[in-house]
Amino acid sequence: MLGPLAVCGTGGWDTPPAPLRRRALAALAFAAGDAVDHERLADAMWGENVPASARKVVQNHVLALRRSLGTGMIETRPGGYMLMVARGDVDAQRFEALTLDGRSASRVGHTAAAIDKFDEALGLWRGEPYRDLADWSVARGEIARLSELCRTVVEDRLDALLAQGDHLAAVAEIEASVSDAPLRERRWELLMTALYRSGRHAEALRAFQRARDMLIAQLGLEPSEALRRLEAAILAQDPELDWRGTLSAPWLAAPAGSPRSASEDALRAGDQAFRRGAPAEAVACYRRALSHAGADGGSLRRECEVLVRLAESEYLAGDPARRSTGVAAARLADHLGDRRLLVRAALAGSRHIDAATTRVDTERVTVLRRALEAAATPSDQARVLAVLASELVASPDHAERRKLSDTALALARTSGDALTLHQVLAARFSTIEGPDTLHERLSNTCEDLDVVAGLDDLRSRWGALSNRSMASLEAGDDAESERSEVDAAAIADRLGNAAARWRAQTTRARQLTWHGDLRAAKRQARHALETGQAAGEEADSLFGAQLYLILWNEGRLTEMGGALASMPLEVPLDRAFACHAYAHLRRLRDAERLLGGLAARDFSDVPYNGFWLTVMALVADVAARVAAAPEIVDELHELLSPWRDQLVVTPATCLGSVAHYIGMLATRLDRPGDADDAFAQATEIHERMNAPIWTARTRLEWGRSLLTRDHERGAVQLSLAHDAAHPLGAHDIVAEAAALARS
Numbered sequence: 001m002l003g004p005l006a007v008c009g010t011g012g013w014d015t016p017p018a019p020l021r022r023r024a025l026a027a028l029a030f031a032a033g034d035a036v037d038h039e040r041l042a043d044a045m046w047g048e049n050v051p052a053s054a055r056k057v058v059q060n061h062v063l064a065l066r067r068s069l070g071t072g073m074i075e076t077r078p079g080g081y082m083l084m085v086a087r088g089d090v091d092a093q094r095f096e097a098l099t100l101d102g103r104s105a106s107r108v109g110h111t112a113a114a115i116d117k118f119d120e121a122l123g124l125w126r127g128e129p130y131r132d133l134a135d136w137s138v139a140r141g142e143i144a145r146l147s148e149l150c151r152t153v154v155e156d157r158l159d160a161l162l163a164q165g166d167h168l169a170a171v172a173e174i175e176a177s178v179s180d181a182p183l184r185e186r187r188w189e190l191l192m193t194a195l196y197r198s199g200r201h202a203e204a205l206r207a208f209q210r211a212r213d214m215l216i217a218q219l220g221l222e223p224s225e226a227l228r229r230l231e232a233a234i235l236a237q238d239p240e241l242d243w244r245g246t247l248s249a250p251w252l253a254a255p256a257g258s259p260r261s262a263s264e265d266a267l268r269a270g271d272q273a274f275r276r277g278a279p280a281e282a283v284a285c286y287r288r289a290l291s292h293a294g295a296d297g298g299s300l301r302r303e304c305e306v307l308v309r310l311a312e313s314e315y316l317a318g319d320p321a322r323r324s325t326g327v328a329a330a331r332l333a334d335h336l337g338d339r340r341l342l343v344r345a346a347l348a349g350s351r352h353i354d355a356a357t358t359r360v361d362t363e364r365v366t367v368l369r370r371a372l373e374a375a376a377t378p379s380d381q382a383r384v385l386a387v388l389a390s391e392l393v394a395s396p397d398h399a400e401r402r403k404l405s406d407t408a409l410a411l412a413r414t415s416g417d418a419l420t421l422h423q424v425l426a427a428r429f430s431t432i433e434g435p436d437t438l439h440e441r442l443s444n445t446c447e448d449l450d451v452v453a454g455l456d457d458l459r460s461r462w463g464a465l466s467n468r469s470m471a472s473l474e475a476g477d478d479a480e481s482e483r484s485e486v487d488a489a490a491i492a493d494r495l496g497n498a499a500a501r502w503r504a505q506t507t508r509a510r511q512l513t514w515h516g517d518l519r520a521a522k523r524q525a526r527h528a529l530e531t532g533q534a535a536g537e538e539a540d541s542l543f544g545a546q547l548y549l550i551l552w553n554e555g556r557l558t559e560m561g562g563a564l565a566s567m568p569l570e571v572p573l574d575r576a577f578a579c580h581a582y583a584h585l586r587r588l589r590d591a592e593r594l595l596g597g598l599a600a601r602d603f604s605d606v607p608y609n610g611f612w613l614t615v616m617a618l619v620a621d622v623a624a625r626v627a628a629a630p631e632i633v634d635e636l637h638e639l640l641s642p643w644r645d646q647l648v649v650t651p652a653t654c655l656g657s658v659a660h661y662i663g664m665l666a667t668r669l670d671r672p673g674d675a676d677d678a679f680a681q682a683t684e685i686h687e688r689m690n691a692p693i694w695t696a697r698t699r700l701e702w703g704r705s706l707l708t709r710d711h712e713r714g715a716v717q718l719s720l721a722h723d724a725a726h727p728l729g730a731h732d733i734v735a736e737a738a739a740l741a742r743s
Contacts, residue, residue, distance in 0.1 A: 002091045002146070003126025005029075007069060016068065019132070020045050024061045026132040028074065028083035030139055032090050037080035044136045091124045092146060098124075099153050106156065111164040118157035125150060151181060158190050165243050167197040182214050185227050192227075196234050197243050202303035203290050204234050205332050209324035212363070217538070220359075220570070235335045237300075263292035267306060274309070279316035280496070286310035304332045308341050311348035316459070318499035320536035323349045323364070330367040339374035343384065346371035350387040350427070359571075360394050379420040382411035386427040393431060398608050405431045422451045422460045429467040433610035435643040435658075441471045462491040462500055469507070474649045476657075478689040482511065498535035505531055506539075506652050509546050514654050516692040516728045518550050525550070542652040548577060549653055553693055555731035557585055572598060572606045576618040583622040584732075592626050595619055599632045603639065610650065616640055617648040617655045624664035624701075637665040644678065647685070656694040657682040660701065667705040675705050696724040696733050704740055715741060 005022050006015050016022045027044035028036055042054040051057070062081055066074050075082050102117030129146045133139035154177055161170040174191045181187060188211040195204035208231040212223050222228075233241055270285030289306050307329040314322035326349020333341035346368050368388040375381040385408035392401040405428050412424040425448040429441055445468040452460040469484035485507050492500035505528035512521035525546040532539025544563065551557055560581060569575045575594050582591035598606065598619055606615050620636045622628070644662050648655035663678035679702035686695040699721035706714030718737045725733035 002095060002124050002129050003131065005132055016065065018061070018064075020057070021061045021064060022132045023136075024058065025065055025083075026130055027136070027139075028081060029085075029090055029092075030130060030133060030142070032083050032085050032093065035077040035080040035082045040138070041080070044133060044138070047135060092129060095121050095124050095146070096149070099149065099156075102153070102160075103156060106160050106163070109163075111160045114160045115157060115164070118153055118160065121153055122150070122157070151184065155184070155186050155190065158187075162190065162194055162197070162243075167194050167243065170194045171198060171200075182211075183218060185211065185215075185224050188223075189227060189230055192230055192234065193241065196241055200290060200303075201234060201237070201300055202307040202328070202332060205231065206307065206325055206328040208234075209328040210321070212327075213324045216359075216361070235332065263289050266292065270309065270313070274313055274316075279313045280319075282313035283310065283317050283319060286313055300332070301336055301338065304329060304336060304338065304341055307332065308345045308348065311345055315348045315350070318495075318497040318535065320499070325349070327364055327367055330371065334367070334370050334374075339376070342374045343371045343380050347380075347383055347387060350390070360392060365391050377415070378411045379415040379417045382408045382415060382420050382424050385411070386424040386431070389431045390427045393433075393609050394607060396607060401431055418451050418455055419457070419460065422448055422455065422464065425451065426460075426463040426467060429470070430610055434608055435474075435613050435646055438471065438474055438646060441467070442475060445471050458491050458495055459497075462488050462495065465491070466503065466507075470649060470651065473654065474647050476645070476647055476685055476689065485511070498531060499537055502528055502532040502535050502537055502539060503651065506542055506546070510652055510654055513546065513549055513553075514689075514691050514694070516730075518553060518693075518729050521546070522550050545577065545650070545652045548581070549655075552581075552584065553728075553730045553732055555735055557581055557732075569594075572615050573611050576615040579622050580618040583625050588626050591622050592628070595622050595626065595628060595632070599635070602635055613643065613646070613648050613658070614650055614653065614655060617658065617661050620661040620665055624661075624668050628668075630669070633665055633668045637662065637669060640665070644681065654691075656691070656697065657685045659685065660694070660698050663698070663705065664701050667701075672705070672709055676702075679705065692724055693728055693730045693733070696721045696728075696730060699724070700733050700737050700740075703737065707740065707743070 004015065005026055007025070016025055023045045024041055027041055030044075038055050038058055041058050042050045045058070045061075046054065062074060073084055075084055098117050098121035102114045102121060105111075105117060106114035128134070128143070129150075130139050130143050134143065158170060158174050158177060161173070171191070171194045174187060174194055178184075178187045178191055188207060192204045192207045195201075195207060208223070208227065211227065215221050215223055266285050266289035270282045270289060273279070273281035273285055286306055286309050290303070290310065307325060311322050311325040311329050313319075314325055326345050326347075329345035329348070330342055333339075333345050349364065349367075365388065368384060368391060372381065372384045372388065375384050385404050389401040389404035389408065392404070395401065405424075408424045409428060412421040415421070425444050428444060433441065445464065448464040449461075449468060452464045455461075465484045465488035469481045469488060472478075472481035472484060485504070488500075489504035489508070492504045505524060509521050509524040509528055512518075512524055525543055528546075529539050529543040532542070548557075548560060551559055564578055564581055567574055567578055569578055575598055579591050579594035579598065582588070582594065598615070603616070603619075606612055616636065616639060620640060623633050623636055640658055640662055644657075644659045646658050648658060648661075659678045660682035663675045663682060666672075666675035666678055679698055682698045683695060683702070686692075686698055699717045703714045703717030703721060706717060708714075718741045722734055722737040722741070725731075725737070
């Protein structure tokens, strides 16, 4: 029963070929030792669709099973049938018996016997339990219980391996178990313990940070108190963590080929790879050095140094593990009181040119504040301040991160170090991002390009060009934006950096959507998703935004129904997209509910950062369509009016000209002159920038605005919108323009 159903009868192993017969036998085995009546068997076989002839069909299947299993295997009892098997003849029951035996042996210290029992128990599993009964409500609880018990037995066995003192061998097995079930904290505890007892203290701390990053990313939760206490015990090298048995230590004499020499060889190879500009190779070498750290008798400070070098190499390689490695190294360096290593580790875990846009990582911020206290030079202080400011982008305290970034820039300019100035300018872009800083960011990107021109560093030039491309697009300079992005994409390919390639591919998908090639945009967006996922980046959200815009233009938003239902709606950007979707799906009550929440306190709960304008544009579109309160429409008009010359841009999306939304809002406010001016401006911008779908969408809204006051002009705009959208596959615009023209 622990996998595909199979029966060992007089003729050997066999599986009933008929699905209903398999379900009948599975139901009998499920209740082995108890009678199962006709109604219960019918429920297991057909669920809610029990036929009128069920009783006769059940009897026929039972008769066939008796023939294949042998006389006496299924007995007729009052009201039903019973499968006559001993407890050990059903693998699910035998699994539980072996589990109890293993746990009993483990409790009295017989770890070898316990491991044998656990191995035998786990060896019975061939797949999902009671697979033929997966849809039977009666069996679901038992299926879940057995599955959970199996996962627990895996952990019990690993615990027994550690109790036996087999720490080095256990590490690989525990790593595999963590990969299988990364949300189970007990496995992370076992991994940290195994690494610590193997002498790999720095890796044990890094495992905690890996667990923390994963739990936050997947569940939005911090690690449990037990996992945090274990990290603290590792930092303190608590004797309670030590294994109480005795192990031989053949490496202590350090002969040739010993773990000590292997660690030193790996460390030297990593340093050489780092110096010649091969960060991915350096990462592999430093990880190998850490894996031998417990055997070489080295100090914890030396492990910390290797961990910092690993984080720095991961940073240059674009490896997302750099963040967990960097925090682990920084916490260890702080514990050791090594200020130099603390600063290096804190900087190694930074986000390149991107900022933390959805949540503030409090542990990372704490590490950076400690590093700021430890930074001794203006250059180090500037870089730590810049990274700290970028980590606070999701914080509501816009003034604090602005002050931190300003201080960092002032220090960088006086430091005399060009690389520091570039790093501060690159981080500053997303830190201060917002419509009110566009001209400043354009100036910063010009300065940054001048700075990196004097550096022999492709990575720095890539960052400067990427930021320049974004700012130019926001300003409506499509030619400059695309020139910069083409150069940035070429550098990303030369660097071989997966994270940089992912960003370039995502930007290309945005460009294709902007220029009206929806089919190519969809292919490119999927390609970018695959690259981002392979690189360990959080690519799903950017892909989701791009796919949403494509489906909206194609008139296929109904396909987003499942995604909408499961969307967490924890941040304003997600709520704005959901609000927009509901409005265009005619779920007006849902749209109005979300709009009201976003508009609370005059939209003050919407973080003022690089996504603020996108949120405002999405809700402006909704407010112009639904029965929004006039004060909400007026507030949106006032908030957006200063930025009517800009475009609504994120790394993944471009939602057209701000003037487009001002025209829609002005229409709702019955300001026809303002509406015409705004729509005319948006149309000119979209046509000049070769954005045919957005040109058609603006003409659609302009036509809608004109119909009630100048029907002839309105019909012209609707006709232009229809004819432009049709060959591009923008069926949403085509259908709406046709419907309005008929009205």
